[in-house]
Amino acid sequence: MENTRSRGTPQAKEIESERAYLLRYARLQLRNPAQAEDAVQETLLAAIEGAARFSGKSSLRTWLTGILKHKVIDQLRRSAREQPLEAADDRAEAEAIDALFAGDGHWRDMPSDWGNPDAALENSRFRAAFELCLQRLPERTARAFTMREVMEMTTPEICQELQITSTHCWVLLHRARLTLRECLEITWFDGSRR
Template sequence: MLVKAGAKATGLLTEALLAEHRPVLFRYALLQLRDDELADDAVQETLLAAWQSASTFEGKAGLRTWLIGILKHKIADHWRRSGREIVTSDIGFTDTDESDSDEDDFFMSNGQWNGGPSAWNDPEAALRQQEFWGIYETCQNNLPPKMAQVFMLRELVGLEADEICRETGLSDANYWVIMHRARLRLRECLEMRWFNQSKRNKEKRHA
């Protein structure tokens, strides 16, 4: 656990306040490290470091942003120690202009759907099926890397939109566009690979 409570009274930070952010930090670390134990260690080190340098926290950027900043360093340390190049751990990106206008594939020039969603049969049931998660993972991995990162920071880690913009340097407008495209793509992929397929399978079974 952390240093004994009460050992430091910093005014701004308490152990409980830090611990509140543990789940988000853990999910963030897990996405990068892909290993429960490593992620847990990184979070532990982060909280400890935060506690020890609590006096340097100015409260400007928000506690969670500050903690994620520390966590990124811990993750980078890990890659360095394990002799790997730091390729995946840096989430920030500068070229915000994703010039692919793939929304055009989803809509016609008059703004109407080009194809578009069909009704899904019992999506809740899919959540209970092991095979569905393989498909979900494939669809998520099929997103362009930057888009996948933004999507995962939002939906898997659980950061708020403004935190993600700060984190990645994206403008508001770019953020909305990227998230929207991610959802359009995921939706289409799930429909093609799962919901339309399972309809077909059922028909086969009943035939």
């Protein structure tokens, strides 16, 4: 998957050809498909209007992804205003995490051996299972996690965006990883596989 390496002003057609990639990126962040479409549409329009500003120093894809990040954050802010996060969800999530550990703080179940990670990553069915697990994460946890892992934002950047403390941010990221781990353990690496 080579990036387009054109120098000079990119044509609308070249920009449009990155739509599928951008949509995939947006969908990992925004669970509402209409919002993901909107963010991508706005990105493509902004890119076509501002094509002259593309310096050619980075790849076209990198430049477009930079624009998309801002559009995704705009969408996240919009949905945060529309649907405030529920304290009850937070409690339910904390309880689910507590249930993974025994009273003495050790794992309740033995985490299984996932074998060769490269083999899993190469398997498109594994990636589909992973995305399903991602969809099941509670909203705010998913937001923090995808900001960290998809957009590669730093903890301070995430804290600022979500208006939370760094401790809270680490809690959310830890929950996301534990929940995803548990979900994959059950849906992919179950006992029948190894």
